Amino acid sequence: MRIVVPLKTVPDLVEEIEFTPDGAGIDTEYLTFVLSEWDDQALEEALLVREAAGGQVVAVGLDGDPEIGQVLYTAIAKGADAAVRIAGQAGSARARSALLAAYLRRNPADLIVTGVQTVDDLDGQLAPMLAARLGLPHAGVVTGVEPGDGSVTVRQEFSGGRSQELELPLPAVIGVQAARQAPRYAPISKIRQVMAAGGIEDAAADAGEAGEGPLVRRMYAPERTTRAQMLEGGADAVAGQIVELLAARGLVKG
Amino acid sequence: MLAEHSGGTVSDSTRELLGKAAELAGGLGGTAQVAVLGPADLAGQLGGAATVLWMDHPALAGYVPQAYEVALAHLLAERSPRLLLLSNATVGLDLGAALAVLWDAPMAAYATRLAVEDGVPVATCQVLGGKALAEVELPGDRGIATVVAGSFPASPPGTGTAPEVVAVPPPPGLDGVATRLRRVIEPEAGDVDITAADVLVSVGRGIGSKDDIEIVAELADALGAALSASRPVTDNGWLPKTRQVGKSGLKVKPRAYLAFGISGAPEHLEGMRDAELIIACNTDASAPIFDVAHYGTTADLFDLVPALTERLNG
Numbered sequence: 243m244r245i246v247v248p249l250k251t252v253p254d255l256v257e258e259i260e261f262t263p264d265g266a267g268i269d270t271e272y273l274t275f276v277l278s279e280w281d282d283q284a285l286e287e288a289l290l291v292r293e294a295a296g297g298q299v300v301a302v303g304l305d306g307d308p309e310i311g312q313v314l315y316t317a318i319a320k321g322a323d324a325a326v327r328i329a330g331q332a333g334s335a336r337a338r339s340a341l342l343a344a345y346l347r348r349n350p351a352d353l354i355v356t357g358v359q360t361v362d363d364l365d366g367q368l369a370p371m372l373a374a375r376l377g378l379p380h381a382g383v384v385t386g387v388e389p390g391d392g393s394v395t396v397r398q399e400f401s402g403g404r405s406q407e408l409e410l411p412l413p414a415v416i417g418v419q420a421a422r423q424a425p426r427y428a429p430i431s432k433i434r435q436v437m438a439a440g441g442i443e444d445a446a447a448d449a450g451e452a453g454e455g456p457l458v459r460r461m462y463a464p465e466r467t468t469r470a471q472m473l474e475g476g477a478d479a480v481a482g483q484i485v486e487l488l489a490a491r492g493l494v495k496g
Numbered sequence: 497m498l499a500e501h502s503g504g505t506v507s508d509s510t511r512e513l514l515g516k517a518a519e520l521a522g523g524l525g526g527t528a529q530v531a532v533l534g535p536a537d538l539a540g541q542l543g544g545a546a547t548v549l550w551m552d553h554p555a556l557a558g559y560v561p562q563a564y565e566v567a568l569a570h571l572l573a574e575r576s577p578r579l580l581l582l583s584n585a586t587v588g589l590d591l592g593a594a595l596a597v598l599w600d601a602p603m604a605a606y607a608t609r610l611a612v613e614d615g616v617p618v619a620t621c622q623v624l625g626g627k628a629l630a631e632v633e634l635p636g637d638r639g640i641a642t643v644v645a646g647s648f649p650a651s652p653p654g655t656g657t658a659p660e661v662v663a664v665p666p667p668p669g670l671d672g673v674a675t676r677l678r679r680v681i682e683p684e685a686g687d688v689d690i691t692a693a694d695v696l697v698s699v700g701r702g703i704g705s706k707d708d709i710e711i712v713a714e715l716a717d718a719l720g721a722a723l724s725a726s727r728p729v730t731d732n733g734w735l736p737k738t739r740q741v742g743k744s745g746l747k748v749k750p751r752a753y754l755a756f757g758i759s760g761a762p763e764h765l766e767g768m769r770d771a772e773l774i775i776a777c778n779t780d781a782s783a784p785i786f787d788v789a790h791y792g793t794t795a796d797l798f799d800l801v802p803a804l805t806e807r808l809n810g
């Protein structure tokens with residue numbers, strides 16, 4: 243089974259977000275980019291499927307994504323059989339899906355596994371867009387993929403802890419919410435070794451027309467009207483204030 | 497808009513879309529039409545809409561993404577609506593982006609506000625885990641928006657006049673749907689019902705490791721509170737799934753919710769924003785959790801949690 247795992251980097255949300263002076267975008271100059279956490283889950287699930295069913299896992303990324311080289315080397319260090327860097331840049335899931343679909347038409351996969359979403363999916367999610375472009379069945383918010391004979395059975399989650407099992411014929415596209423186990427870790431030494439060995443393949447893809455997304459008027463930080471009142475002082479002083487707040491509502495026992 | 501339903505009842509998020517759909521339809525000079533897929537007769541619960549477009553077929557007996565996609569693509573081609581509304585939960589995450597390609601429509605995901613301005617639908621969308629908002633237009637003759645739960649007030653069941661029901665013949669494409677629904681899994685009951693607790697001590701990825709869960713567990717004990725968590729904590733197996741608050745976990749409304757090391761992503765806020773008192777501890781002063789918290793602190797949780805426990809036990 244050939245499993246392709248599209249990977250993407252996103253701004254690290256631990257940092258303060260700055261906006262461009264025209265107010266229409268995010269200023270990425272000082273941001274750190276990290277692998278999207280759901281793509282990390284997708285890679286883990288893909289490796290688990292390969293371990294169960296055999297085949298190969300191919301991690302793919304766009305060369306226009308910041309830090310994508312590091313991400314692809316890390317994927318190999320974690321156990322991906324190959325990594326491909328596709329020429330191109332995509333500012334939206336729509337454009338990304340067009341590039342990846344072009345690549346996948348030339349290099350077909352049995353199973354395409356990616357994250358259910360990324361934190362910058364303003365115009366929609368990659369997995370369903372990719373599936374629609376390729377005419378394949380898909381399912382998102384998946385927390386487990388069991389390989390079968392010419393099919394996969396996935397667990398799809400709903401709100402309130404409900405879920406269901408779907409069987410999809412292959413090829414199919416899956417949007418992973420969480421892998422069956424926490425994503426494995428690749429030691430830095432291993433990543434260094436992989437980097438020294440090289441081995442990322444380059445590929446070109448002709449996306450053609452991607453279609454129109456929404457028209458962005460402005461981007462801004464949420465208004466802080468209902469902002470929390472910040473408690474001042476060291477941890478001890480803050481602890482005292484919190485206990486008072488709770489005690490005033492009769493919520494401290496004893 | 498699409499009605500989501502299970503067990504013969506429309507979902508809360510569908511009732512939140514109903515009023516908004518009618519309002520937007522008014523602004524665009526049209527009517528609100530609700531697609532109901534499957535055997536359920538839901539018209540009585542969809543008051544306020546003008547029309548129910550009802551389609552039934554064996555492939556629509558439950559929620560199967562491929563079948564819903566074929567059915568909706570057919571309805572969109574046949575009816576050419578100006579705007580399609582979906583909830584930004586599993587069904588909307590599956591279908592919105594797929595239909596954006598198949599129907600060739602611009603899409604706005606994570607919408608929390610929708611309005612018509614000068615005849616054009618305008619959506620305000622959450623991005624970057626709630627750290628930024630994007631105001632976007634859906635120009636042209638079509639568009640799709642997926643709406644975050646809790647953004648609009650829910651129409652109470654049974655309000656408004658019942659819509660006219662139009663039975664739409666299923667398209668032949670539904671006979672070819674090869675995805676199969678194997679089984680539906682109900683949530684497991686937990687050792688503790690976090691929805692019943694007066695006080696929740698809730699822990700997020702900021703805790704860093706399973707071993708450190710112990711310190712928040714001790715605080716919960718000292719407070720007589722139940723311990724809950726954000727999704728990464730349960731995904732990592734640090735706490736059972738039954739403790740998860742949020743979109744895909746449980747919706748809680750305790751008298752006090754203490755959040756430690758939780759950033760406040762939209763999916764988490766969905767589950768706890770209605771708590772009476774929210775106190776958040778996060779070292780990042782720009783974390784979105786502080787937008788819903790009543791009180792906040794940027795103290796390090798590894799200092800604050802033991803200090804709280806000590807005070808309570810002392």
Ligand SMILES: Cc1cc2nc3c(=O)[nH]c(=O)nc-3n(C[C@H](O)[C@H](O)[C@H](O)COP(=O)(O)OP(=O)(O)OC[C@H]3O[C@@H](n4cnc5c(N)ncnc54)[C@H](O)[C@@H]3O)c2cc1C
Pocket residue numbers: 256358359383419586699700701702703725726727728729740741742743744745746756757758759760761762763764767777778779780783795796797798
């Ligand atoms: C379909 C779908 C459904 C989802 N359902 C849910 C759901 O039900 N519930 C849910 O919670 N999430 C859900 N998510 C995930 C959600 O998008 C976020 O990824 C998640 O809520 C983040 O959890 P977190 O805040 O614990 O982690 P992070 O976002 O990583 O935040 C950790 C925070 O801890 C802070 N921190 C770090 N160290 C310290 C310290 N020493 N002291 C104090 N603060 C510290 C950091 O500043 C950071 O803000 C869902 C996602 C999707 C796509």
Ligand SMILES: Nc1ncnc2c1ncn2[C@@H]1O[C@H](COP(=O)(O)O)[C@@H](O)[C@H]1O
Pocket residue numbers: 400401402404499500501502503507508533534556557558559586587
């Ligand atoms: N027959 C169905 N039609 C539409 N959606 C369904 C159906 N069965 C299950 N679902 C999905 O399951 C969800 C149930 O979630 P909940 O409302 O939390 O119980 C609904 O919101 C739908 O997303």
